[in-house]
Amino acid sequence: MPQPSNGAGVNDFAFKIGTVNGTGSASANSLLMQAIFRMGIPVTGKNVFPSNIQGLPTWYEIRVSKDGYTARPEHVDLVVALNTATYAKDVAAVRTGGYLLYDSSWPLDDTLIREGITILGIPFGRMCVESFQGDRERTLLRNIAYAGALAALLEIDMDVIGEMLREKFSKKKSLLDANFTAIKLGYDYARANYTCPLPFHLEKMDANKDSILLDGNSAAALGAVYAGATVGAWYPITPSTSLMEAFKEYCERFRIDPATKQRKYALIQAEDELAAAGMVIGAGWAGARSFTSTAGPGISLMSEFIGLAYYTEIPGVFFDIQRTGPSTGMPTRTQQGDLLSIAYLSHGDTKHIALFPANPAECFYLAVEAFDLTERFQTPVFVVSDLDIGMNDWMCPTLKWDDSYRPDRGKVLDAHALERIQRFSRYFDIDGDGIAARTLPGTSPKGGYFTRGSGHDKHAIYTEDSDAYMEVVDRLARKLVTASTVVPAPEFHVQNDGGGAADIGIISIGGCHAAVLEAVDRLRHDGRSVDYMRVRAFPFAPSVREFIESHSRCYVVEQNRDGQLRTLLAIETGVARDRMTSVLDYGGLPLTADRVVSGVLAGERQTGAPEYPSVRSAVPTMSS
Amino acid sequence: MTSITKPPVRHPSLPKNALGLTKREYEGAMSTLCAGCGHDSVTAALVQALWELDLPPHRAAKMSGIGCSSKTTAYFLRQSHGFNGVHGRMPSLATGANAANKDLAYIGISGDGDSLSIGLGQLCHAIRRNVNMLYVLENNGVYGLTKGQFSASADVGSKSKRGEANVQPPIDPVLLALSLGATFVARSFSGDKTQLVPILKAAMRHNGFAMIDVISPCVSFNDHETSTKSYRYTRNHYHDIAPVDFVPLRREISAEIPDKSLVTVTMHDGSVVRFRKVDSEYDPRDRDAAYAYVRARQAKGEVVTGLLHIDENAADMHGVSGTVDTPLVELPYEELCPGSGALAELMEEYR
Numbered sequence: 001m002p003q004p005s006n007g008a009g010v011n012d013f014a015f016k017i018g019t020v021n022g023t024g025s026a027s028a029n030s031l032l033m034q035a036i037f038r039m040g041i042p043v044t045g046k047n048v049f050p051s052n053i054q055g056l057p058t059w060y061e062i063r064v065s066k067d068g069y070t071a072r073p074e075h076v077d078l079v080v081a082l083n084t085a086t087y088a089k090d091v092a093a094v095r096t097g098g099y100l101l102y103d104s105s106w107p108l109d110d111t112l113i114r115e116g117i118t119i120l121g122i123p124f125g126r127m128c129v130e131s132f133q134g135d136r137e138r139t140l141l142r143n144i145a146y147a148g149a150l151a152a153l154l155e156i157d158m159d160v161i162g163e164m165l166r167e168k169f170s171k172k173k174s175l176l177d178a179n180f181t182a183i184k185l186g187y188d189y190a191r192a193n194y195t196c197p198l199p200f201h202l203e204k205m206d207a208n209k210d211s212i213l214l215d216g217n218s219a220a221a222l223g224a225v226y227a228g229a230t231v232g233a234w235y236p237i238t239p240s241t242s243l244m245e246a247f248k249e250y251c252e253r254f255r256i257d258p259a260t261k262q263r264k265y266a267l268i269q270a271e272d273e274l275a276a277a278g279m280v281i282g283a284g285w286a287g288a289r290s291f292t293s294t295a296g297p298g299i300s301l302m303s304e305f306i307g308l309a310y311y312t313e314i315p316g317v318f319f320d321i322q323r324t325g326p327s328t329g330m331p332t333r334t335q336q337g338d339l340l341s342i343a344y345l346s347h348g349d350t351k352h353i354a355l356f357p358a359n360p361a362e363c364f365y366l367a368v369e370a371f372d373l374t375e376r377f378q379t380p381v382f383v384v385s386d387l388d389i390g391m392n393d394w395m396c397p398t399l400k401w402d403d404s405y406r407p408d409r410g411k412v413l414d415a416h417a418l419e420r421i422q423r424f425s426r427y428f429d430i431d432g433d434g435i436a437a438r439t440l441p442g443t444s445p446k447g448g449y450f451t452r453g454s455g456h457d458k459h460a461i462y463t464e465d466s467d468a469y470m471e472v473v474d475r476l477a478r479k480l481v482t483a484s485t486v487v488p489a490p491e492f493h494v495q496n497d498g499g500g501a502a503d504i505g506i507i508s509i510g511g512c513h514a515a516v517l518e519a520v521d522r523l524r525h526d527g528r529s530v531d532y533m534r535v536r537a538f539p540f541a542p543s544v545r546e547f548i549e550s551h552s553r554c555y556v557v558e559q560n561r562d563g564q565l566r567t568l569l570a571i572e573t574g575v576a577r578d579r580m581t582s583v584l585d586y587g588g589l590p591l592t593a594d595r596v597v598s599g600v601l602a603g604e605r606q607t608g609a610p611e612y613p614s615v616r617s618a619v620p621t622m623s624s
Numbered sequence: 625m626t627s628i629t630k631p632p633v634r635h636p637s638l639p640k641n642a643l644g645l646t647k648r649e650y651e652g653a654m655s656t657l658c659a660g661c662g663h664d665s666v667t668a669a670l671v672q673a674l675w676e677l678d679l680p681p682h683r684a685a686k687m688s689g690i691g692c693s694s695k696t697t698a699y700f701l702r703q704s705h706g707f708n709g710v711h712g713r714m715p716s717l718a719t720g721a722n723a724a725n726k727d728l729a730y731i732g733i734s735g736d737g738d739s740l741s742i743g744l745g746q747l748c749h750a751i752r753r754n755v756n757m758l759y760v761l762e763n764n765g766v767y768g769l770t771k772g773q774f775s776a777s778a779d780v781g782s783k784s785k786r787g788e789a790n791v792q793p794p795i796d797p798v799l800l801a802l803s804l805g806a807t808f809v810a811r812s813f814s815g816d817k818t819q820l821v822p823i824l825k826a827a828m829r830h831n832g833f834a835m836i837d838v839i840s841p842c843v844s845f846n847d848h849e850t851s852t853k854s855y856r857y858t859r860n861h862y863h864d865i866a867p868v869d870f871v872p873l874r875r876e877i878s879a880e881i882p883d884k885s886l887v888t889v890t891m892h893d894g895s896v897v898r899f900r901k902v903d904s905e906y907d908p909r910d911r912d913a914a915y916a917y918v919r920a921r922q923a924k925g926e927v928v929t930g931l932l933h934i935d936e937n938a939a940d941m942h943g944v945s946g947t948v949d950t951p952l953v954e955l956p957y958e959e960l961c962p963g964s965g966a967l968a969e970l971m972e973e974y975r
Contacts, residue, residue, distance in 0.1 A: 037975070038975070227961075228957045230960065231723045233716075233720060262948040263945065263947050266723035266945065268719065268720075270716065270749070271745055275713070275746055278709070278713045278716025278720060278746070281720060282687075282720025282724070285707060286724035286725045287724060288725075288953050304710055308709060308710050398971050405961075406957065407957055439705075440705075440953065441704070443682065445680075448681070448682055448706075449705065450697075450705075450706040451706065451708065452708040453709060
């Protein structure tokens with residue numbers, strides 16, 4: 001277990017850049033992040049951006065952690081404040097003893113003056129006006145100039161930066177030259193005027209050999225390609241849009257017939273999420289692996305169709321890239337607010353399989369698994385990701401593919417199989433696992449049946465008979481019980497392998513994982529005895545209940561106001577809700593380890609557990 | 625369609641089509657609609673048309689939403705897969721199914737409530753995409769299953785059974801389809817099987833979205849004296865632009881009939897549609913003219929029927945998006961997965 005640190009050391013610090021969106025800062029920020037990654041140092045980047053195209057505040061937070069912690073940091077050691085509108089907020093974000101870098105083309109604003117921090121000024125704007133022509137070029141290159149200053153202050157390898165610029169602008173010599181000039185402007189000014197590097201800075205490591213930088217939406221899209229999905233239908237919505245756009249890109253690369261240039265996929269931009277869901281279900285009914293990607297508002301709209309697919313037993317994968325709700329909410333902020341609605345989406349008795357990836361790598365693998373599960377169980381499967389996982393670049397293990405993989409298409413009777421049976425009945429449970437065999441349209445005259453969302457019996461015939469109706473819905477319930485034994489098992493991080501349960505049991509889900517892992521290390525380092533279970537699928541595996549029952553004090557860490565995971569655990573396992581304490585964070589930003597630690601400690605104080613010296617303070621976010 | 629339970633035994637002298645099937649094999653479950661319902665006549669015309677077209681029943685997919693009309697997909701082609709989805713959303717199900725398997729014959733049945741109110745958006749976008757399917761809109765101006773509310777196709781002034789007059793202007797599915805660029809637009813009447821059957825056949829052979837608005841009176845809630853969607857009203861205001869002959873590909877056309885009033889359109893698969901005795905000013909290939917003609921006749925209180933517009937040159941959804949000729953569902957997995965080598969190469973781009 002690494003020694004948890006409070007940052008501000010070599011390869012162990014965080015910085016944040018505050019700019020105005022639409023000014024081209026994103027490319028400078030990813031240049032910085034990628035350069036650090038290529039130096040072999042574990043790094044995380046979080047883009048905190050507005051629901052807007054141009055003119056509103058945007059931040060990029062980069063954390064460097066030699067120990068490989070990837071959660072968002074609670075405090076930063078250096079802020080680059082380039083947006084006058086957010087000066088007050090930005091200066092407050094610097095930890096005491098930290099640094100603030102501002103554009104000294106203009107006099108130092110009173111707002112930026114603060115005791116206990118060091119203020120560095122570099123005239124980025126003026127230098128760019130002197131060196132470049134045209135407003136657009138000056139604005140864009142000002143970003144590259146601050147990247148150059150940071151390279152000097154933090155000792156980012158200039159060779160790596162040069163290599164990246166050459167890769168990026170290999171075909172545009174003039175742009176390449178301008179970028180080099182801009183980098184040098186910032187770099188040289190910082191070196192000439194300040195002691196470089198700062199006390200916290202970078203030193204080359206070799207920790208990233210088997211890692212990549214990838215966002216969860218691209219990874220999920222790649223999973224869909226590798227799973228053999230052929231039909232995607234969607235309606236654009238933040239933060240899920242990039243999933244379908246990535247699918248399109250990968251398909252244009254991997255799914256074009258070399259001879260005819262024709263496409264081995266169908267990608268339909270639907271008129272709304274209702275239609276997108278209908279197309280997915282229509283394609284699933286016809287036998288294709290089909291999917292959509294959406295966010296909370298889309299999930300609400302799809303709910304009618306989800307009920308149809310559940311009741312008529314049609315496969316389809318639904319990626320939900322959660323954002324802050326309710327209603328339109330904060331479209332560019334993250335949350336885990338759709339857990340409860342997805343579990344039982346649509347009217348009547350329904351329950352759905354849902355998978356919860358914790359990072360982009362898992363988005364890839366669980367996407368593939370989702371396609372297998374949806375066809376095996378002939379029911380919609382949700383892959384529940386979030387904005388942080390979906391849209392931010394994460395450092396994760398290089399994705400691997402096993403060429404022996406073959407899709408699990410579930411029980412599908414072909415013409416040959418149909419020949420051997422007396423009569424095909426669509427909803428007949430022959431194997432006792434709750435799963436009936438289906439046929440695809442066009443197969444054989446013996447395979448025809450009528451799919452209906454209205455009441456039907458096991459032969460798919462319309463019914464208003466209580467017993468015939470109940471026979472079908474009871475089997476659907478059984479099917480989901482079978483699913484709970486097959487879906488991805490929880491991930492356990494126990495303190496005493498083979499020993500007894502720890503005092504504290506932390507339960508969490510999805511994108512909280514990185515912060516919880518770090519918090520667990522800190523709590524254990526402070527002498528607490530902690531086990532951690534990350535739930536990876538719904539309906540819950542039997543081991544979920546066992547974990548809760550075996551821990552006297554359980555904390556459920558999640559990113560929503562109402563403790564939805566805790567409620568779901570209580571409903572599904574029968575364990576009393578009060579047996580679990582919620583640790584919640586729902587302001588829309590990725591979770592930090594501090595919040596988890598302070599939430600757990602607050603709970604421990606209430607239960608009379610022994611006091612330990614607390615780690616860095618944070619806003620208490622505990623509720624019970 | 626059948627309204628009475630028939631014995632499973634087939635009379636040996638029942639005529640057979642090229643597949644050796646009798647019309648009975650194109651029928652389905654017993655209709656549960658009201659006796660005299662226009663929809664049952666549409667179903668009968670469909671059975672006739674599909675039988676005459678020698679369509680292998682299991683190669684068809686029947687799609688519908690919710691409502692009386694949508695129930696009828698159970699009353700024909702019992703060997704086909706059918707999908708009775710949710711209200712107004714049949715077009716998206718059909719679009720997805722067609723995207724996955726373009727080789728099936730998609731038969732969509734809808735109504736004026738299903739298509740023009742709750743499902744108006746989906747109908748418009750299926751037309752826009754030119755999804756290759758038959759779309760029959762069984763139009764009676766009324767919500768039957770909920771007992772008599774006006775639908776969006778009810779004419780201004782048409783009175784409900786209780787005497788209440790409709791005040792909101794109607795949405796005319798034919799004008800809507802023409803303005804959206806539909807590639808096959810027809811209007812017919814459930815009471816005129818002679819007209820409806822060849823139109824249905826041509827629509828089935830059309831490569832793209834074929835919409836047929838069929839006036840199909842509701843005997844229980846909208847067939848009274850003061851209704852403009854009744855049998856009597858429709859018969860009295862009926863104007864057939866041109867009787868249509870559908871000539872399938874396999875039948876040789878021996879000689880061109882030298883008749884100035886004859887318009888022929890060759891279908892995607894080589895079949896031919898012949899319009900007989902067309903009004904001199906009418907050309908079904910001219911969308912704008914068709915629109916103007918329908919409007920002009922409407923102003924005179926006439927219901928123009930027939931195959932009003934046909935465009936055989938437009939590409940369907942697959943043609944536009946350039947998908948492979950093989951239905952996507954038939955592509956082997958090996959052709960879809962790029963494999964470990966490609967992934968390893970791709971990963972290098974993320975370092």
